[in-house]
Amino acid sequence: MIIVSGKLYVDPEARHEYLAGCLSVIEQARTAPGCLDFVLAADPVEPGRINVYEQWESDAHLERFRGAGPEPDQAAAIHEAQVAKHHVAASEAP
Secondary structure (H helix, E strand, O other): OEEEEEEEEOOHHHHHHHHHHOHHHHHHHHHOOOEEEEEEEEOOOOOOEEEEEEEEOOHHHHHHHHOOOOOHHHHHHOOEEEEEEEEOOOOOOO
């Protein structure tokens, strides 16, 4: 399993519009083969922060969906990104 998680930073006053522009990407991801979960969400504490969480069955599924990455307008709006890909060998209930 692959987990992609982290945070993006955009201008606080532009965050709502940025996330609205991501709705179709979220919907596409959630119906893509191998996607187990996908969310981009406003952080409740930091005004310009967007939390990223993706869960995929495999690297191949992630890469097939990801393609070239974010649209140029979306990429330009991101001031900072701290996102990592994690390879998970096992999972269990807490």
